[in-house]
Amino acid sequence: MPHRYTCRTCRTSGAAHDQKSDAEADRDAHRITTHGGMTPPDGDHIRYAQPDHRGALIVLGVLCGLVLVETVTGISVDDIARWLGLL
Structure with a gap:
């Protein structure tokens, strides 16, 4: 809090x-x-103090962007994570 x-x-x-x-x-x-x-x-x-809501908006924007990339290109989040070496 x-x-x-x-x-x-x-x-x-x-x-x-x-x-x-x-x-x-x-x-x-x-x-x-x-x-x-x-x-x-x-x-x-x-x-x-009220928590800053920008963090939640940034996360929401990133998730929407990932869904849009997957919808348009067919590249999934797992593929991107593997290419970056995160998985």
């Missing part, structure tokens, strides 16, 4: 991390470098 740190004072967000502890490390580093180790005046929080 991805987590992201957000500072309300600076209106900045950290990267999405799989572990909450990594987002807490972002928070601690931001507080030290920007706010002198103190909690920002407007507050900050660590919340659930």
